Amino acid sequence: MAIKHVRSSEAGMTVEEFKxxxxxxxxxxxxxxxxxxxRKAIRSIGVRFSWWKSRRGIRLxxxxxxxxxxxxxxxxxxxxxxxDLGLKITAKN
Structure with a gap:
């Protein structure tokens, strides 16, 4: 599954697929x-302000x-x- 399409996908991805x-x-x-x-990962899915969001993600x-x-x-x-980023990540398929 392509991560770029996760934001619009109803199914999302599993935690293992995310990892x-x-x-x-x-x-x-x-x-x-x-x-x-x-930051590179966040930028790859087209999220704006990836520098700020990566810093926040690490901090949290x-x-x-x-x-x-x-x-x-x-x-x-x-x-x-x-x-914060609206990704759909589920525990199982």
Missing amino acids: DWLMRFDDDCDGRISKDEL SDSNNDGLLDDGEIDNLVSFMQK
């Missing part, structure tokens, strides 16, 4: 998402305040992406 999509932006392949990597999702989102913290990011 797989997000990890495509993990430029340094460390398994964590930085603010710059999140980063539980240990290291500036990076690991697998456990990406669950927090799912909530941000749903509420």
Whole structure:
């Protein structure tokens, strides 16, 4: 499923599909998402002010305040992406 069409899709995507999509932006392949990597992901779906929204997404999702989102913290990011960006992400198909 193409992420660009998620905003208008009724079905949306699963959390696992979202994580797989997000990890495509993990430029340094460390398994964590930085603010710059999140900015690229947000920009790729056509959201305006990606620099501000990526900073906010990291701030709200980063539980240990290291500036990076690991697998456990990406669950927090799912909530941000749903509420603030309007993405439809479901627990299961």
